[in-house]
Amino acid sequence: MSRDYWETRYQSGDMHWDKGAPSPGLVDFLAAHPDLPRGAVCVPGCGTGHDVREFARAGFDTFGFDIAPSAIQLATEKTKAAGLKAKFQLADFLHDEPPQKFDWIFEHTLFCAIKPQEREDYVRAALRWLKPDGQYLAVNYMIPDKDGPPFGTTREELERRFSPHFELVEELVPRSYPNRTGLELLLWWRRKVR
Numbered sequence: 140m141s142r143d144y145w146e147t148r149y150q151s152g153d154m155h156w157d158k159g160a161p162s163p164g165l166v167d168f169l170a171a172h173p174d175l176p177r178g179a180v181c182v183p184g185c186g187t188g189h190d191v192r193e194f195a196r197a198g199f200d201t202f203g204f205d206i207a208p209s210a211i212q213l214a215t216e217k218t219k220a221a222g223l224k225a226k227f228q229l230a231d232f233l234h235d236e237p238p239q240k241f242d243w244i245f246e247h248t249l250f251c252a253i254k255p256q257e258r259e260d261y262v263r264a265a266l267r268w269l270k271p272d273g274q275y276l277a278v279n280y281m282i283p284d285k286d287g288p289p290f291g292t293t294r295e296e297l298e299r300r301f302s303p304h305f306e307l308v309e310e311l312v313p314r315s316y317p318n319r320t321g322l323e324l325l326l327w328w329r330r331k332v333r
């Protein structure tokens with residue numbers, strides 16, 4: 140989907156994905172792993188920044204990227220109002236070069252927002268934006284939908300796309316927003332050493 144498509148959705152207020160709170164799965168993950176090294180986190184397709192702020196609250200050096208200028212503006216304003224520190228930048232995660240390499244990428248509703256034929260670009264982007272020993276934490280949306288966004292995926296597709304490059308560290312069905320209960324899968328991947 141184009142930058143104009145997403146910008147129009149923000150400008151018209153048609154952003155029902157935004158639940159006004161971070162991913163419950165992310166909140167629980169950070170609470171369950173208080174000793175993770177506090178590296179640099181990239182949240183691509185960050186929207187208005189709820190997940191970015193959750194990482195910032197937990198003490199990570201956090202960066203949010205989005206293709207829609209209004210998302211970046213809203214995320215910046217909300218983060219300032221919350222008294223938190225995080226950096227936001229307009230970027231096309233699939234095609235742009237990263238401003239730096241990251242220890243973590245956190246995926247939440249970007250993989251399902253792009254066209255399925257762009258998923259190879261997405262995996263290449265994750266490898267480009269991560270450090271060689273980086274980690275990829277994803278709350279995947281496991282819906283069957285072929286007409287999107289959101290576009291569905293399966294456990295098999297995720298395994299096929301990510302396991303050539305990443306070792307699976309943890310897998311669970313996370314706590315979700317009420318309308319997504321049982322429809323999400325948290326996968327924590329560590330990049331394979333080459």
Ligand SMILES: C[S@@+](CC[C@H](N)C(=O)[O-])C[C@H]1O[C@@H](n2cnc3c(N)ncnc32)[C@H](O)[C@@H]1O
Nearest residue numbers: 145156184185186205206207231232247248252
């Ligand atoms: C469904 S929304 C999810 C936003 C946020 N992750 C959330 O859960 O609230 C998808 C977001 O990805 C952004 N996006 C779509 N394609 C992108 C791309 N190629 N690079 C960066 N952001 C992108 C959109 O502008 C939108 O903010």
